[in-house]
Amino acid sequence: MAIMITDECINCGACEPECPNTAIYEGGIEWTWAGGTNLKEVTLPDGTVIDANQKQKPLSDEFYYIVTEKCTECTGFHEEPQCAAVCPVDCCVDDPDHRETEEELMAKKIFLHGE
Numbered sequence: 785m786a787i788m789i790t791d792e793c794i795n796c797g798a799c800e801p802e803c804p805n806t807a808i809y810e811g812g813i814e815w816t817w818a819g820g821t822n823l824k825e826v827t828l829p830d831g832t833v834i835d836a837n838q839k840q841k842p843l844s845d846e847f848y849y850i851v852t853e854k855c856t857e858c859t860g861f862h863e864e865p866q867c868a869a870v871c872p873v874d875c876c877v878d879d880p881d882h883r884e885t886e887e888e889l890m891a892k893k894i895f896l897h898g899e
Contacts, residue, residue: 786879787857787877787879788878789808791846791875792875798870803850803855803867804866807820807855807856808850811842811844811845811847814840814842816836816839818836850867852879854896859886859892859893860890861893
């Protein structure tokens with residue numbers, strides 16, 4: 785599964801630098817697939833191929849947010865999700881809408897980093 789940030793977020797920013805995939809962004813900030821990854825281009829679910837540096841719309845305008853497609857729960861990097869480990873208000877939690885196995889998370893890590 786991926787991690788999500790709840791609306792209890794106090795916007796402290798402690799989580800953002802801890803993410804090895806650069807999947808965490810401040811509210812209102814556009815994100816890219818390339819940020820923190822080795823990706824040059826990405827094929828979207830509809831088959832469209834985009835430049836990985838193309839800016840994407842923010843997923844939240846109010847709070848820090850996690851891009852589910854880039855979140856590996858730190859699999860292949862750390863024993864536990866680092867965002868949850870450093871969050872002072874425990875608002876980095878499992879996302880019940882995005883369940884993934886350890887194998888799927890590792891495959892996502894390999895996709896993002898080519899390792």
